[in-house]
Amino acid sequence: MKLICSTLTAISLFSSQALGAPVYNTNSTEELQTAVSGDVFGWSHPTFPELYHTCNDTNVRMLNAALKDSVEVSAYAKQRLLKYGVDDVYYTRWFGNGSIFTVMGVFDQLVEASKNDLLLRCDDIDGLCAAHPDTYPGYHRTSAPSETVICDYFYTSKKPLSSICFDGSIVDVGPKHYAGIDLLHRYLHIAAMNQREVSELVEELNEIVAYAADNATYAVKNTDNYLHYMADVYSSSVVAGGCLGNLS
Numbered sequence: 001m002k003l004i005c006s007t008l009t010a011i012s013l014f015s016s017q018a019l020g021a022p023v024y025n026t027n028s029t030e031e032l033q034t035a036v037s038g039d040v041f042g043w044s045h046p047t048f049p050e051l052y053h054t055c056n057d058t059n060v061r062m063l064n065a066a067l068k069d070s071v072e073v074s075a076y077a078k079q080r081l082l083k084y085g086v087d088d089v090y091y092t093r094w095f096g097n098g099s100i101f102t103v104m105g106v107f108d109q110l111v112e113a114s115k116n117d118l119l120l121r122c123d124d125i126d127g128l129c130a131a132h133p134d135t136y137p138g139y140h141r142t143s144a145p146s147e148t149v150i151c152d153y154f155y156t157s158k159k160p161l162s163s164i165c166f167d168g169s170i171v172d173v174g175p176k177h178y179a180g181i182d183l184l185h186r187y188l189h190i191a192a193m194n195q196r197e198v199s200e201l202v203e204e205l206n207e208i209v210a211y212a213a214d215n216a217t218y219a220v221k222n223t224d225n226y227l228h229y230m231a232d233v234y235s236s237s238v239v240a241g242g243c244l245g246n247l248s
């Protein structure tokens with residue numbers, strides 16, 4: 001209960017700041033990001049990728065909302081780790097007996113490590129959005145490995161965290177259905193973020209669950225275990241009973 005109340009306070013404080021922050025041109029995301037880097041629940045110094053000038057005002061507003069969600073959803077994860085530790089059912093469900101130092105370190109890295117070289121761009125520079133208009137929400141640029149392209153399909157398919165549990169269970173829609181969680185997964189494609197230790201080793205639910213159950217060394221190296229943990233913890237924190245769905 002306390003968790004929920006303090007979050008609401010932090011978030012609503014943050015929103016009023018964000019609303020008051022000027023957004024004059026698409027290249028100056030600093031104003032919004034300064035507001036985000038204020039005292040956000042769970043994190044004192046979140047950092048953000050640069051939004052390239054090819055993102056228009058609407059793209060920037062939607063991406064900033066998603067970035068704010070990424071801070072919020074990871075803050076719940078961090079608080080849960082700190083408060084309940086490795087014996088927590090949420091922890092063992094997704095990380096088994098994997099190292100909490102690794103898990104905590106990954107969340108810290110994702111949210112607060114420097115993102116000076118990270119760029120989100122909206123111009124489909126390599127043409128993969130156009131080639132996959134109904135399936136690619138974005139892509140990591142192999143020719144410019146700190147850059148991520150966000151496709152128009154991102155804005156139509158990804159949902160705000162506030163809608164968690166509305167479209168179906170986490171198992172049904174998948175954690176990347178939520179824009180904030182999807183962006184955290186996109187960070188993990190970047191070497192500066194993943195440190196070549198975390199990647200998409202397996203993405204099928206049964207494999208993710210199996211990692212936690214009997215291969216925890218790999219559960220804590222697998223992107224989707226982190227994404228499921230975040231969605232599971234968040235949904236059960238903000239909606240009574242959560243909406244994980246059936247794991248088997």
Ligand SMILES: *[C@@H]1O[C@H](CO)[C@@H](O)[C@H](O)[C@H]1NC(C)=O
Pocket residue numbers: 027050051052053
């Ligand atoms: C942002 O704008 C400034 C000048 O207004 C320009 O020098 C800089 O290259 C731009 N940055 C990006 C990422 O577009």
Ligand SMILES: *[C@@H]1O[C@H](CO)[C@@H](O)[C@H](O)[C@H]1NC(C)=O
Pocket residue numbers: 056057058059122152
């Ligand atoms: C911004 O770009 C999107 C495509 O990403 C487009 O649908 C939208 O109309 C543009 N909005 C403005 C205000 O230019």
Ligand SMILES: *[C@@H]1O[C@H](CO)[C@@H](O)[C@H](O)[C@H]1NC(C)=O
Pocket residue numbers: 097213214215216
């Ligand atoms: C973690 O669990 C696995 C399988 O259940 C077991 O083989 C391994 O020894 C355990 N590791 C630690 C560090 O407890």
Ligand SMILES: *[C@@H]1O[C@H](CO)[C@@H](O)[C@H](O)[C@H]1NC(C)=O
Pocket residue numbers: 201214215218
């Ligand atoms: C754990 O997963 C890794 C990578 O998928 C695999 O190589 C290894 O054999 C698995 N170990 C066990 C005990 O299943």
